[in-house]
Amino acid sequence: MNIALLLEMAAxxxxxRVGLVCDGKRWTYAELLAAARGAFELIDQSGCEYVALLDxxxxxxxxxxxxxxxxxxxxxPLNYRLADTDLAALLERVSxxxxxxxxxxVQRIAGEQGHTVYSRELFTLKAQExxxxxxxxxxxPGEGIAVQLFTSGTTAAPKAAILxxxxxxxxILGTVEFASADEADAALVVVPPYHIxxxxxxxxxxxxxxxxxxxxxxxxxxxxxxxxxEKVTNAFVVPTMMTRIIDKLENGLATDLTSLRAIAYGGGxxxxxxxxxxxxxxxxxxxxxxxxxxxTSSTIALLGPDEHRDALASDDPKVRARLTSLGKPLPTxxxxxxxxDGKVLPAGEPGEIYVRGEQVSGExxxxxxxxxxxxxxxxxxxxxxxxxxxxxxxxxDDVIVRGGENMSPGEIEDVLLTHPAVGDACATxxxxxxxxxxxxxxxxVRDGHxxxxxxxxxxxxxxxxxxxxxxxxxxxxxxLPYNExxxxxxxxxxxxxx
Amino acid sequence: MKPGTRLKSAACxxxxxxxxxxxxxxECGGAPMGEDKPADAAPLxxxxxxxxxxxxRYVDADGNYELLCVKPGKGxxxxxxxxxxxxxxxxxxxxx
Numbered sequence: 001m002n003i004a005l006l007l008e009m010a011a012x013x014x015x016x017r018v019g020l021v022c023d024g025k026r027w028t029y030a031e032l033l034a035a036a037r038g039a040f041e042l043i044d045q046s047g048c049e050y051v052a053l054l055d056x057x058x059x060x061x062x063x064x065x066x067x068x069x070x071x072x073x074x075x076x077p078l079n080y081r082l083a084d085t086d087l088a089a090l091l092e093r094v095s096x097x098x099x100x101x102x103x104x105x106v107q108r109i110a111g112e113q114g115h116t117v118y119s120r121e122l123f124t125l126k127a128q129e130x131x132x133x134x135x136x137x138x139x140x141p142g143e144g145i146a147v148q149l150f151t152s153g154t155t156a157a158p159k160a161a162i163l164x165x166x167x168x169x170x171x172i173l174g175t176v177e178f179a180s181a182d183e184a185d186a187a188l189v190v191v192p193p194y195h196i197x198x199x200x201x202x203x204x205x206x207x208x209x210x211x212x213x214x215x216x217x218x219x220x221x222x223x224x225x226x227x228x229x230e231k232v233t234n235a236f237v238v239p240t241m242m243t244r245i246i247d248k249l250e251n252g253l254a255t256d257l258t259s260l261r262a263i264a265y266g267g268g269x270x271x272x273x274x275x276x277x278x279x280x281x282x283x284x285x286x287x288x289x290x291x292x293x294x295x296t297s298s299t300i301a302l303l304g305p306d307e308h309r310d311a312l313a314s315d316d317p318k319v320r321a322r323l324t325s326l327g328k329p330l331p332t333x334x335x336x337x338x339x340x341d342g343k344v345l346p347a348g349e350p351g352e353i354y355v356r357g358e359q360v361s362g363e364x365x366x367x368x369x370x371x372x373x374x375x376x377x378x379x380x381x382x383x384x385x386x387x388x389x390x391x392x393x394x395x396x397d398d399v400i401v402r403g404g405e406n407m408s409p410g411e412i413e414d415v416l417l418t419h420p421a422v423g424d425a426c427a428t429x430x431x432x433x434x435x436x437x438x439x440x441x442x443x444x445v446r447d448g449h450x451x452x453x454x455x456x457x458x459x460x461x462x463x464x465x466x467x468x469x470x471x472x473x474x475x476x477x478x479x480l481p482y483n484e485x486x487x488x489x490x491x492x493x494x495x496x497x498x
Numbered sequence: 499m500k501p502g503t504r505l506k507s508a509a510c511x512x513x514x515x516x517x518x519x520x521x522x523x524x525e526c527g528g529a530p531m532g533e534d535k536p537a538d539a540a541p542l543x544x545x546x547x548x549x550x551x552x553x554x555r556y557v558d559a560d561g562n563y564e565l566l567c568v569k570p571g572k573g574x575x576x577x578x579x580x581x582x583x584x585x586x587x588x589x590x591x592x593x594x
Contacts, residue, residue, distance in 0.1 A: 178553020290593035
């Protein structure tokens with residue numbers, strides 16, 4: 001089955017209902033489906049092997065996603081924030097592609113790769129004009145790959161995670177009731193299109209017939225204004241966005257947010273004080289914490305609205321602690337905690353989170369990460385309490401997650417070690433109210449050298465990496481802790497820095 | 499028959515996508531369903547006329563069959579004469 005079925009059903013049941021609002025333009029389900037079929041023609045004629053998006057969210061993302069699905073070509077939204085060389089390498093891996101978005105940039109960095117490039121406007125216009133001639137055109141049956149997403153590539157070159165039509169449909173059909181939204185309902189979508197949550201938001205809202213209100217890039221004033229003018233009922237934010245929205249509201253911004261019935265969040269660790277403030281500022285909204293991964297087609301566990309309020313109101317520390325939990329597994333997936341030898345652990349014991357279910361792909365273009373029984377090792381560390389609530393304790397591989405952006409300690413350490421006076425270095429996550437996590441570094445000064453200043457080290461990183469990598473905290477140590485196998489004990493450094 | 503096949507009712511407007519199936523005959527309104535609509539419509543059997551609902555999933559007791567209704571109609575779904583029932587998805591808060 002093809003994921004385009006979701007849009008076809010919405011267009012069949014409610015052709016004239018508005019399904020998408022973007023930049024002031026409103027699209028009905030019938031218009032979106034017609035444009036997706038037009039995009040099929042463009043894609044089919046181009047002879048491309050991928051449809052890539054190099055752009056912020058817009059109607060073109062919806063049209064490209066479903067057009068690619070109808071044509072049986074994987075849809076591959078790319079992270080436009082990447083540096084030119086990294087982006088060119090990814091474009092090479094999807095060549096030849098029909099690329100929608102930043103035409104000038106694609107020509108400049110990947111002009112020789114044989115891509116067919118359209119600007120957002122031209123692609124949308126052509127898709128609307130290219131209505132297929134035959135009514136009975138044969139579309140792809142949807143037995144292959146629907147979406148390919150590159151992981152952030154923090155530990156090595158980015159991996160190409162593959163989501164099949166069956167994975168995404170398994171997720172949507174198992175968790176969303178068709179046409180269950182009221183005509184007045186609207187979901188505010190602000191996650192970037194290259195994030196799994198950006199894709200699942202489109203699929204689930206369209207299948208529920210819930211109007212999508214797109215905000216191409218997050219800015220708290222614009223977000224609050226859209227909630228008010230579009231009478232948004234549902235919204236998904238990452239913790240950093242929540243912090244910024246709260247700041248605005250605490251500064252006395254007068255906005256009517258009473259339409260906002262449901263607020264979901266995920267994509268990174270939500271600091272306890274932030275969610276407590278949010279619950280107080282939105283007393284009538286239902287909060288949902290969603291936990292999921294690219295490789296699992298989005299959400300696999302969630303903490304629902306009643307559980308949030310119960311935890312907040314409880315005197316029992318165990319119940320109260322659930323405010324920081326990921327909630328319980330969806331009824332459609334199984335979750336286990338296992339130790340390093342793969343043994344299943346009992347409640348309360350920390351280990352690696354494993355998941356199994358129809359929506360779980362666990363597959364990369366190079367190879368599948370599923371074990372023989374279909375379980376996917378998430379590389380996330382956590383535990384489950386006696387009641388089945390899942391708690392995340394960190395990344396199995398120590399990745400720092402700053403405001404939803406994953407960064408590898410290794411790349412920061414490598415830059416620090418280029419300084420002549422730095423003998424050893426360890427980068428680790430430190431708690432940050434604004435970002436969830438930020439970068440902290442511990443540095444050992446080489447014998448016979450003067451210690452460099454904090455600012456000097458920060459400047460060194462700023463000059464070589466993106467500004468998000470610049471440490472908020474720098475600490476000088478006599479030596480770093482290693483175990484007997486010579487492995488750096490990052491957790492110990494983390495404790496000292498925190 | 500394989501998953502992903504679209505079946506049409508011979509007796510009404512119903513269309514379904516096959517999510518899971520066995521070797522039995524899938525019927526709607528009392529008549530076998532097919533990938534093409536027959537030229538002459540089959541009569542709608544009175545005891546198979548409860549109707550289908552768009553977007554509902556229909557399953558048998560043993561879990562061998564699962565059909566997704568993609569176009570509603572007046573007939574009801576059955577396999578070898580045994581009526582299928584709707585599979586109720588557990589309502590979840592929207593998480594994305």
